[in-house]
Amino acid sequence: MLKKRLEGSHGKWVEELHGGLWDYRTTPKTATGEAPYLLVYGSEAIVPTKMHVRTTVSRSTSQEENNELMALSIDLLDEKREAARLRNWSYQQDVARTYNKNVRTRTFQQGDWVLRRAEKTTGKLTPGWEGPYKVIEVRRAGAYRL
Incomplete structure (x- = not known):
């Protein structure tokens, strides 16, 4: 994803790098099922433009309610990380099984x-x-x- 984003920028890759890293960090990964940002900070990343646009969700939530939800999210972060670790382990097992399915073992005898x-x-x-x-x-x- 990062390579694709920087591919068309030619000499201006420095300006595009920050946006590409943001995309990478906020996109859920196949192996874990979660975005790296969520696993580090405990909440979904909010795009900076959405901070200024009031939505029905942001209007209906008070500051105290938001603080309680953030505290709960942080409390559940270890469980999310453990679930992501197990999904990653399962994903690696599936990849190894698929790869090893095509491996042919050969044995040789003396004189071959x-x-x-x-x-x-x-x-x-x-x-x-x-x-x-x-x-x-x-x-x-x-x-x-x-």
Whole structure:
């Protein structure tokens, strides 16, 4: 989102950065289901232009009632953070499950010929694999002596 916002500004990215960060901090994230601003401060962010425009909600709430609601919101902040942490953990488990679904485990036996991933490649045209090598010894799951 930040990249998209700053993409069209070319040399004026400094002026656009504050608005882009505001967007990022006040938009609910997929992993937690909450906006980072809410998890830090305990309440939804109010856009500065809405502070000057009186709505039916802001007219019907007195200062004392607003203070009570803010105190209650702060009291419930730990519970919101814990719920967001659990949603994030669940989201990470789903992502890992989806990723690992496509992983194919391969085992090699003594005497098999294999390729080894090259440790250093100097450019995009250099091969990414070295070999072939012969498996001399199977040490443990996934570890071989070539």
